[in-house]
Amino acid sequence: MRTHRIAGAAVAAALLAGTALAPSALAAPPAATATAQSAVPFTSAGAVRAADGGHTLSWASPAASVAVTAVTSPDATTGVALGTAPGTGSLAVPAGTLPEAGRWYFRLVPDGGTPLVVADRSMGLTSARNFRDIGGYRTTDGHWVRSGLVYRSNKLNSLTDAEQQRLVSQRLTLDVDLRNAQERHDDPDRLPAGVRYQVADVVSLSHGIRFHDSALMTLAEAIAAGLFSGSSDLGQSIGYPFMVNFVGADYAFHDLVTAVATNNSGATVFHCSAGKDRTGWGTAVLLTLLGVPRATVEADFLASNQYTGDPEAVELSWLRAAFAEADQIYGDFDTYVREGLKLDAATVATLRAKLLTG
Structure with missing residues (x-):
């Protein structure tokens, strides 16, 4: 696998615009894991x-x-x-x-x-309409993702006192922010006291402008695919593959998964600005790691159209482009997780033991 250093400003701009705006061995838990109990x-x-x-x-x-x-x-x-x-x-x-x-x-x-606990996924927050539980999904092997432990959301800069108290009642203890520095400066999160704050900037350049495969080729292929699919937003058609190809994004999604797996003091929320693109791919990674079927992962992704009130907030071709990029660069999702995100088997096992029931 090649890693290219790209100095072209146009490519960096395309990357930033595309992400800042707006089943296999790892994908399905093996029977011998700590979560393998009598099926629900x-x-x-x-x-x-x-x-x-x-x-x-x-x-x-x-x-x-x-x-x-x-x-x-x-x-x-x-x-x-x-x-x-x-x-x-x-x-x-x-x-x-x-x-x-x-x-x-x-x-x-x-x-x-075994009993099963279900809940409406939405937290009903007026100031964060896309704040919702990623639990309550059934995996390919009959387990269920626990509710009340991990949430996805849009930006949290306008939470009212009452909304903050609602999050306290749900034992929220960790907030992982996927936004870039400008977004965090313009709209800083407003969090309840005691909630730990962690940055996992998907477009950070702190690790350089590096890509796993030819950025120019990825750019050209993404534009072509977006035009072919009739994408309403070519910037997003470009941004999703770059969330897999860009080395800086690997660090962010590695940190996100690790944070979710190791937060043992309560619930975790992660978010970007609209809670649909960077958050959408992060959720897709987490659910796929837990063994949730691709069709269910896609349905959760498309649900942003409902929760945001914008029927064109996301398009399925964007998410599929990210999965396709992982397959193109690494061969399959498992290798992306292992070699791209650098997540070890122990972290994945911890994630599954924590979030799967049944």
């Missing part, structure tokens, strides 16, 4: 919060029955009993059923097997 008997499950505060829960499993309890912490085992329903079924929780809380989780307890 749920093939699907989820919770959706309505505008009036009510919730609709649904699930599918081979169990005969499922008991549902509302809890205010993903680790709680007791709370408000909501009833029992068939092993594959649904349950409506009308507005007013539950008192006000920072966030409600729902513990699904089958008559045989």
